Each structure stands twice: as structure tokens, then as C-alpha cells.
Amino acid sequence: MGPPMNAAKGKKNRRLWNGFSYLFIRTPIAALLIIAGLCGGLFIWANGLLLQHYVTVSGSASLSEEYMLVRLKGNYDSSYIEISDTASWYLSADGRRYTGTVVAVQAEPGRSTVELEISRSEWTRANTESGKALSGQQVYVEIPQGQRSLWFKMIHKGERL
Numbered sequence: 833m834g835p836p837m838n839a840a841k842g843k844k845n846r847r848l849w850n851g852f853s854y855l856f857i858r859t860p861i862a863a864l865l866i867i868a869g870l871c872g873g874l875f876i877w878a879n880g881l882l883l884q885h886y887v888t889v890s891g892s893a894s895l896s897e898e899y900m901l902v903r904l905k906g907n908y909d910s911s912y913i914e915i916s917d918t919a920s921w922y923l924s925a926d927g928r929r930y931t932g933t934v935v936a937v938q939a940e941p942g943r944s945t946v947e948l949e950i951s952r953s954e955w956t957r958a959n960t961e962s963g964k965a966l967s968g969q970q971v972y973v974e975i976p977q978g979q980r981s982l983w984f985k986m987i988h989k990g991e992r993l
Contacts (some may be wrong), residue, residue: 878983885980891921891948891971893955900950902932902971910944912976913937919948924970926962930954932973948973 891902902921913919917934931954936947 875983878986879981881982882979883982883985885977885985886920886974887977888972888974889946891973893950893971899952900955901935902948902950902973904944904946904948904973904975906944908944908975909977910937910939910946910975912978913946917976919973919975921948921950921971921973923958923962924972926958928958928961930958946973946975 887908889904889906889908891904894901894903913934915934915937918931919934920929921932922929930950932948932950934946935949936945938945
């Protein structure tokens with residue numbers, strides 16, 4: 833047998849339980865606190881999860897004997913791009929994604945130039961699948977531009993995850 837229970841302590845525990853029971857079981861406060869906790873946890877999780885952010889840049893293609901060279905010019909941050917990185921590209925008429933390799937990066941103040949090497953066979957396949965003439969097509973390349981949180985991507989609609 834354990835020590836005898838103090839009557840005052842038992843009353844205090846019963847009073848505490850009755851107060852807890854009234855506050856959290858008989859009122860919607862518990863549900864609101866649980867919902868607020870879940871929303872807060874979801875926000876913290878989504879803000880902490882980082883995804884690679886890409887920007888789409890148009891480029892001009894030039895023909896070589898062995899491969900196609902796409903030159904991208906524009907005002908974007910080239911510090912995230914390295915030589916031999918793989919980048920996705922697509923034609924304006926089709927939208928199917930293909931891969932190319934970064935062969936040169938030149939950063940100038942307010943302007944950057946990236947050169948992307950595309951195999952000749954893949955270029956031919958892309959043009960065949962799009963069904964349009966080569967001369968009228970624009971090449972678009974998705975290049976990395978740092979990382980963004982999942983929360984940022986969910987709020988700023990229109991961006992691909």
C-alpha cells in the first residue's frame with residue numbers, strides 16, 4: 833500500500849481535471865488550438881523545404897558539324913550555373929523537354945551569356961516531333977536560379993515546382 837493520499841491534493845487534482853475538461857472537451861477551443869498547431873507546423877515545414885528554382889530564358893541556335901549551340905543572353909544570375917551542368921530545353925512549337933550541356937558561362941554586369949551544347953541527333957528529333965520548320969522556332973532553356981522554399985512556390989502562382 834502506498835502512502836495515504838492527502839484530501840486537499842485530491843480535491844485540487846479533481847478541480848484541475850474539471851477545469852481542463854470544461855475548457856478542452858466542452859468548448860471548441862481545443863479544436864481551434866489543434867487546427868492552429870497543425871497550420872503552424874505545416875507552415876514551418878513548407879518554409880523549411882527548399883526546392884531548386886529555375887527561370888526560362890530564350891536563346892538563339894547556331895549550327896555546327898557535330899552539335900547545335902544555343903546562346904542565351906539576358907539579365908539573370910549566372911552564379912548558379914556551372915560548366916558541364918545539364919539544362920532542360922524545349923522548342924516554342926512543341927514544349928517537350930530535352931537535355932543539353934552547358935559549355936560556357938560569361939557573366940558581365942547586368943548581362944550574362946550561357947552557351948548550351950545540344951547533340952545534333954536530339955535537335956533533329958525535337959524538330960521532327962514538333963512538326964514545324966526549323967527557321968520559325970524559338971529555343972527556350974530552363975536554367976537554375978538558386979533555391980526557393982515550398983511555401984514561396986505555393987504562394988507565387990504560375991511557377992512550376
